[in-house]
Amino acid sequence: MRFSEQILANSFGVCTAMSTADWSKLPVELLGLISSRLHFAEDCVRFGAVCKSWRISILQHGNYSCSFLPWLMRPQTKHESLRRFYSPFNGKGFRDSFVCKVILSASPCSSDCVIFAIYADNWKMAFVKPGDVSWTPLSCIHGHVDDAMCHDGKFYAIDTFGEILIWDLAGSFLKRIAFTPSRGMDNLVYVTTYLVELEGQIYAIMRLLFDTRITDTPCLTTWCFEIYKLDICNEKWEEVKSLGDWSIFVGSNHSFSISCSTYPECESNCIYFTDDFSGVYYKAVFSYDIGVYNVQNDRVQSLPQEDISDFAFSLPLWIIPSLS
Template sequence: MDDKVDWSQLPIELWPKIGKYLDNHIDVLRFRSVCESFRSSIPPSLPNSPSFPLQIPHPIHTSLNTHLTQSTIYLIEPTGASSTSNLASLAPSSSSKGWLIKVQESKNQPLSLLSPISDRKLSYPQSNNNTAFKLWNLLDYRVVEICKSYTNEMITRFASSVRKVVFYPNSPWTNVEDCVSFCIFQEGKLGFMKHGDQNWKLVDDKNFYYDDVIVFKGQFYVTDKWGTISWIDVCSLKLIQFSPPLCGLGNKKHLVESCGSLYVVDRYYESSENMRRNNVGRHRDREAVVECFKVYKLDEEWGKWVDVKSLRDRAFILSNSCNFSVSAEDLIGYKGNCIYFRDTFDIRMYNLDDHRISMVDFILPLT
């Protein structure tokens, strides 16, 4: 078991077959970076695979150009080869934990580094010789794609009309004609668009109270403000009820996939003197609006909701453009059984153990 395997001795006919099983862009890039033979065995992607930013019409002002941009959240884990790198020096030398980074991709501009929670664009760190850029060799790290997120960007006052966008499927081997997108408008309406459409189509004109939409096990799911999850039939644009109503009394429902299960995070906004005293990071000279959270897991077999008291080692991240779950044991700066989110002021952490909110001081070592 200690013998090293010389992968270059694999039969040449196996390389293209292995490459076709790589369903995200970073894995294809790393595969093609191994050697010239690997690089020539598979193309970087299909010629007509999705390329971002995608130009799409605005849902209301159709004469305005809008663009769907893509960002990807990666887990960067150190290896023996990375122990002497600049990035590894940001953590204790004995640490085997990794970092979360969020990268916004564009075919016309350099990659942008974003906060995984707030989506705020981060400045490139200064290197030791005070140059503007720092070089990372990703072949020296384990790079795992966590999820993708999509933003409908337009530099006008109308850009806030779309709250959440999901896009599927999206892989190097997917034709752009096969991809579809759903969005949640700010007012709670559900929109749909596929390749070639000239505008968003309104889905379910009887319910304008949708809170979140997600891709779960290759299907689109949406939840309304009552916590009722529905599966979206892309062909007929009909919604099929997937869960009973949650009947949670929170102000907003967030959908999160974690370890193959679907969760709803019910978000409350409370204002009271007791909550003000028990939480930090708020100004005492104004009315405190404090966020609280309850977590529910959908038992698909029995079709009922389970009140989750502990996430154990998992941490839930509720960002502006996507929600996801990570193992806190694998990451620097994250704690298990906590929910990370952005409020009006900054990034904060809600601890499900003691129900306290605290400011986040250390999430991304590059900030």
């Protein structure tokens, strides 16, 4: 039994014996001790829902200020429109022209926030700033955009031609840097690249896939990943063979890194990935390609799925729960 469940059990027993107890008037110090020991997002939400004083306590003393481990947003099924969340770290599920991706330069509450969008099936990009009445297209895009990110006051995008494109936050094009991977691509059907920030540096995470329809599995399957770090000063990429004490999460919405010393539940030197490629074959296939890639031994382990849903209109997403 987890600490939070023990607290609830004890509270139920006390309530039975003392039905007139006013739980909103528990000592602030006691509430602080309890809330500081809650480490799961769902426990923090339940604790804060009891009453106003409990919510204030969880916001002041709880672990909400630290990022939670990511949840996976699962795709909707054929028979319902609800989206569900799943945590691979505790095995729990949680209920509760097309723009492909949106990237923010800052908090949406900030007056300095610039919003970048990838649209038109990843072939075009545009941006908008507070006060603008319309989107402004970005120039110098000649290919399919794999991924994009904001970093250190600039906007970066990487395309299928192996180039990274850089703009300032005013939308002015600055430069392009060639990206040349080391591994041969002759036997691969599909390759995509994600941009990730790790310890203040920009990394390109290249995902290599096989078409497994030849073995009667109608989907694309991840074979391995390659990792590169951008040397902006010398305008070149350096291949990286280990992530050390870090793990990286990649997917169609947002890719990010996590320190495994802070979150020991995460397996270090690994890449957690979701299935991004169901649209390649339209609605003819089901998708299975969600798993963890171990950088050290160059192996992929699939994450279990309770059922296989049609991903034609939605994809699983990584999110980081937050109470703020």
